[in-house]
Amino acid sequence: MKRDAPSEWDGEERSANARRRECSIGKPELLETENDNTESLQPISQLSPQFDNTNPATLNPQDARPTSLTNANTELGDGIYEWIPAPSDIDDLETMNQPASKVSRSRSTSKDWERARSLSSENSEGSSIWDTRSAVYADDSYATILEMKGCFEQESPAGPMPEDIALCERLLHQPIETPRGTMFEDECMKKFHHTLHSRSEERLLVDLHPLIMPSAENQFIKGNQSLKDVIDGYNNLWLKTEPIYGPRPQPDHARGLKWSTFSESQRHKLGIQPDETSPYTAREDMYFPYLTAEIQYGDYGLGVADCQNMHSMCVAMRAVVSLCQAAGCMEELHRKILAFSISHELNFFRIYGYYPEVKDGQVSYYRWPVAGASIWSKENRWTCYRFVQNLDREFLPIHTNRLMRMLEQLPDPSGDSDLLESQLPGTGSQDQPGSRRAASSQNRGLQPELRMMVQTSKQRLAEQRAREEKREAEWKERESEQKAREGTLLAQLEQQRKEQNLLQERLFALLEQNIKSK
Incomplete structure (x- = not known):
């Protein structure tokens, strides 16, 4: 903050204060007396609520008898220093003076900023190498x-x-x-x-x-x-x-x-x-x-x-x-x-x-x-x-x-838009053209998603059809295998039956020979 140059009265006051401090060294009673009389030495600020422009004492600093230093600071805090921004506001002002690209890439919470600074030191130009991003x-x-x-x-x-x-x-x-x-x-x-x-x-x-x-x-x-x-x-x-x-x-x-x-x-x-x-x-x-x-x-x-x-x-x-x-x-x-x-x-x-x-x-x-x-x-x-x-x-x-x-x-979405428009509640020949155009513009943004849904549905149907055809082929294959196994079993049974008949005939022939020999 830029301060005004000291006035001649300020210099005289500082000299008087210095002389009083030198005289009061080793004399506590003088210090106490000076502290009690401080109220009569401080001029009233023109921004203070106690300032009266009709009072000559307030207009002439040499004749002024202001309040104590503590009271003066309290009052001036509501006056002269009221316009000074807080430290956070000053930081905001400095940030606003930066270029737009720096502001957008450097704003962050204090926690993120400290974390970014802990990763690397700053470069010689003063801008941090590491930003939050x-x-x-x-x-x-x-x-x-x-x-x-x-x-x-x-x-x-x-x-x-x-x-x-x-x-x-x-x-x-x-x-x-x-x-x-x-x-x-x-x-x-x-x-x-x-x-x-x-x-x-x-x-x-x-x-x-x-x-x-x-x-x-x-x-x-x-x-x-x-x-x-x-x-x-x-x-x-x-x-x-x-x-x-x-x-x-x-x-x-x-x-x-x-x-x-x-x-x-x-x-x-x-x-x-x-x-x-x-x-x-x-x-x-x-x-x-x-x-x-x-x-x-x-x-x-x-x-x-x-x-x-x-x-x-x-x-x-x-x-x-x-x-x-x-x-x-x-x-x-x-x-x-x-x-x-x-x-x-x-x-x-x-x-x-x-x-x-x-x-x-x-x-x-x-x-x-x-x-x-x-x-x-x-x-x-x-x-x-x-x-x-x-x-x-x-x-x-x-x-x-x-x-x-x-x-x-990609298919032309115009037909899909008309179809969607006709399916919207309350749409039809009695609707106004403006409302139909609004609905069509809203539906236009849905076309990529709808096309993706259609493509996904077609893909799923094709996969389901392929699975069904595969199951049918497997079933036919199993059926043919089963028929082949049944045919093999029948052939084996027939062969066994023939062998049994042959054995029976041989047994009967042996029995007849035994009978004749007896």
Whole structure:
């Protein structure tokens, strides 16, 4: 708080007080007398309730006889100091002065904040390396809970399809033209690396990250027409989808498809609306994300970035899996890489590919380690940049065409909407057109769920029919086996009967011979 400069009267008063203290040393009676007369030495504040602008004594500080120091403090507390905010309010004011991105990522309870600070020290710029969001992913139990929900931070025993592994190799090594005049030039790299040492994640995001994962929208502005349907997101909370567990994903950088990628009929099939949640939506203007990046600080933070990317990519894969379930083509996604992520800090990076495995109707998500190395080695400085450029050229069309092919297999929900509208209570020819349109718009959001229910019912009917046919075949087989056994038994009985008859005939013949011989 800014204080006013001391007045001339204040200086004179301090000098008089000092002289009185010097004279009263060793004389307790003088101290007591001075304390008793303190009431006559303190001027009345103009903000005090006792101030009277008609009293000359209150207007002239030299003639004033104010109250005691204790009473003055009590009264001034209701006056001069009343406007001073409490410490908590001051903290709120400091928080309000921060940038919006910092406020959204730094607000937390005191317990979570202390826990985050206990995980790591602060960097030289004063912003904490660990915020509450990172602390959640740093918990050892988080990965275990993800595994319980079918998300594994490892590759499966079978791994992705061989053609997808070959795709990853091409994305890594296919030559590209690297940009010139950047901080990755030989004459700049050493100083650039030294400048970024012990700096915040925000600094890494601004200066280093564009050389690892450039902005798709900026590249489109520069002429890359293949990115016209791609949108970037920086530290945006994925509010339009549900998390797997814990907080919603909030990647430092993400790429997805724009709203304009899909036609009106396709959006109608998906049932997505800008103001509604959807399994296919990450945020208001991003659909089906396929690439995320997380930035952390230090070697231990790189593991946290991997965990954050795992959560985001499981949510992204879940969107594609939901679309496949609605289209009834789940087998097309088995062990197919659907998305990628980049985790990096100042010195190292890691690239992963993510794929689902479908077994007995259950879906599990895995990741495949694509690459990992030092950012500052001469042979790897452009590895991530090259991977992203090749991903835009080769994987993005695969991702988009896969979604379009699934959308073609979805039935047109317009007929279903009319059927649902006719089955709603109170609907019919007597209803107003406005109410019918409102009901139709409400039903449109139900179409993905209804299609999934229809596909599930068809699948169950097919499984039941297959089980019945299998039981019938087994029954016929058992029946034929039983008939065969019965025929064998009859043949054996007939053979035994013939043998018995033969024995009887031989016995009678022997008896006749014995009789004749006698």
